[in-house]
Amino acid sequence: MFKxxxxxxxxxxxxxxxxxxxxxxTLGVKGVACxxxxxxxxxxxxxxxxxxxxTVDIGDSVVRVNMxxxxxxxxxxxxxxxxxxxxxxxxxxxxxxxxDDHAQ
Amino acid sequence: MRNNCLTTAMLLSTLLSGGTGxxxxxxxxxxxxxxxxxxxxxxxEQAVFRERSSGGPRDRDVSIQALASVLGYGINSxxxxxxxxxxxxxxxxxxxxxxxxxxxxxxxxxxxxAFARYTLYQHDFTxxxxxxxxxxxxxxPTGDDDEHDRVGRLPRMLQTGDGAWDGFGGVVGTYxxxxxEVDTQLLYRANGRHDGFxxxxxxxxxxxxxxxxxxxxxxxxxxxxxFVYALLESNLVHRDRNEVGGGTDPHSGGTQWxxxxxxxxxxxxxxxxxxxxxPVVSKPHGHxxxxxxxxxVGFRRNF
Numbered sequence: 001m002f003k004x005x006x007x008x009x010x011x012x013x014x015x016x017x018x019x020x021x022x023x024x025x026t027l028g029v030k031g032v033a034c035x036x037x038x039x040x041x042x043x044x045x046x047x048x049x050x051x052x053x054x055t056v057d058i059g060d061s062v063v064r065v066n067m068x069x070x071x072x073x074x075x076x077x078x079x080x081x082x083x084x085x086x087x088x089x090x091x092x093x094x095x096x097x098x099x100d101d102h103a104q
Numbered sequence: 105m106r107n108n109c110l111t112t113a114m115l116l117s118t119l120l121s122g123g124t125g126x127x128x129x130x131x132x133x134x135x136x137x138x139x140x141x142x143x144x145x146x147x148x149e150q151a152v153f154r155e156r157s158s159g160g161p162r163d164r165d166v167s168i169q170a171l172a173s174v175l176g177y178g179i180n181s182x183x184x185x186x187x188x189x190x191x192x193x194x195x196x197x198x199x200x201x202x203x204x205x206x207x208x209x210x211x212x213x214x215x216x217x218a219f220a221r222y223t224l225y226q227h228d229f230t231x232x233x234x235x236x237x238x239x240x241x242x243x244x245p246t247g248d249d250d251e252h253d254r255v256g257r258l259p260r261m262l263q264t265g266d267g268a269w270d271g272f273g274g275v276v277g278t279y280x281x282x283x284x285e286v287d288t289q290l291l292y293r294a295n296g297r298h299d300g301f302x303x304x305x306x307x308x309x310x311x312x313x314x315x316x317x318x319x320x321x322x323x324x325x326x327x328x329x330x331f332v333y334a335l336l337e338s339n340l341v342h343r344d345r346n347e348v349g350g351g352t353d354p355h356s357g358g359t360q361w362x363x364x365x366x367x368x369x370x371x372x373x374x375x376x377x378x379x380x381x382x383p384v385v386s387k388p389h390g391h392x393x394x395x396x397x398x399x400x401v402g403f404r405r406n407f
Contacts, residue, residue, distance in 0.1 A: 028230075030229055030233075031226075031228030031233040032231075032233075033231055033281055033282045033285070034138075034280065034282075034285070034370055035330055035331055035370050035371055036371070036372065036375060036404075036406055037138065038328045039328075039372035039373060040139065040140075040144065040406070043141060043144060043406075044141055044142070044144075055327060056328045058282070058322070058327075058328045058329075059231075059282065059323070059325050061230045061231050083181050084142035085139070085142070085181065086139025086140070086142075086178075086181045086182075086223075087139070087228060088228040090230070
């Protein structure tokens with residue numbers, strides 16, 4: 001009984017942690033080919049409301065955007081930010097897996 | 105004016121030898137067509153050590169130590185503006201005169217340049233881009249053109265400014281991939297006239313290859329690692345003769361082809377770079393001054 005309660009508590013904690021994590025988006029960006037350029041994209045996307053973190057995987061031309069809790073990113077906003085940085089958005093998708101690894 | 109591919113460098117070159125340049129990875133001796141993000145600044149500092157000389161009875165040797173500062177700003181994703189100012193720590197002339205060998209020098213701020221670059225054509229693809237961007241700007245006579253020393257007024261080429269408004273324009277092309285970048289520039293500089301003197305107009309064709317030598321591969325590399333590029337830049341420069349009074353100075357201007365190998369380390373916020381520019385072919389008019397060697401070291405900062 002104690003063991004079941006322990007597992008239930010742990011599950012609830014981890015679920016709450018997963019819910020607290022913001023949405024994650026994966027953007028395909030064309031035109032980026034150097035670190036200095038990548039930073040321009042990071043800067044512009046970081047200025048979008050609700051964006052918590054931006055990571056550019058330059059070798060794959062992919063930008064990962066983590067949102068703050070409760071915030072979401074629209075494709076239009078992402079396209080505009082990438083354009084303002086001087087590049088072209090080629091794909092936009094919301095990551096299925098939550099940001100928090102414990103929730104997996 | 106790579107991305108902020110600061111268009112840069114061009115400025116420096118324009119200021120110190122007739123080019124213009126700034127931004128991103130970009131060449132070290134002239135400009136690039138890579139973007140400056142909207143609402144963002146790029147800053148570049150470049151220390152320049154330039155040696156020039158001429159033959160003939162005057163046997164002139166000119167040594168220049170300067171710092172060129174460039175600030176770029178993205179008006180929007182296609183239009184960027186740049187301002188550049190050189191500070192000459194020392195401009196030194198050794199020349200043979202009837203009185204013997206004479207050493208003259210000066211220092212101070214030079215002429216300020218402002219220019220704009222507009223991306224006219226942009227083709228982005230995965231891991232690369234191809235862009236064409238016209239550039240145009242002016243150089244204002246902010247430097248001193250009436251400096252004197254114990255002998256009298258310094259010669260024109262030793263003044264930190266030429267006293268005239270100059271205009272320049274051209275086009276820059278950039279092809280960039282994750283492995284390499286090629287930049288080319290055609291630029292014409294029309295020099296104004298002041299106090300009976302006009303520096304000869306200048307036309308130049310520049311090309312640059314930047315090849316990533318580190319990391320060797322981007323496979324299985326996540327995030328954005330720093331790059332190291334090996335550079336090789338080519339500068340073909342033609343200068344008309346200077347106009348003095350109603351005529352021209354036969355010992356001014358000419359054509360020179362220079363090569364500049366170098367290295368560049370590129371991070372997300374910083375670029376550190378250096379090149380040594382050496383002449384390959386020199387065809388001066390008469391005993392005109394020509395470049396012997398120019399060393400450029402500096403950095404660019406992404407704000």
